[in-house]
Amino acid sequence: MARIVGTYKILPEDPETKPAVIKERIIKALPEDMKVTASGERPIAYGLVALVVDINFKEQDGLQDHLEEVLAGIEGVSEIEALQLFRL
Known part of the structure; x- marks a missing residue:
């Protein structure tokens, strides 16, 4: 099965929140x-x-939507934007 790489821009809720903190939360929240x-x-x-x-x-139906729901649900995340998606 093919794989997808998605590039996402993630804005924090607070300017004081460091991007590295959000990155660690993303890594912990993502499925295996x-x-x-x-x-x-x-x-x-x-x-x-x-x-x-x-x-x-x-690449699987509904998986991108699930990923975006996971990202949006992370503490400290204000909004997300998919910048690009491409197939490997």
Whole structure:
């Protein structure tokens, strides 16, 4: 079965929240078959820094929606945006 890599921009609820903290929460919250393969920070404005992560997961109906629900439910996450998805 094919795999997908999704790049997501994740905004914290509070500018004081460090992207590294959110990244650790994401790693803990993801199911075993999903992995963070890359991450970085993107300054937004007024001290707010977004976390940008690449997440590798299998291609399966409904799995992307499930991933986005998991990301949105993480403590300290204000909003998420899928920047790109591509098939491996």
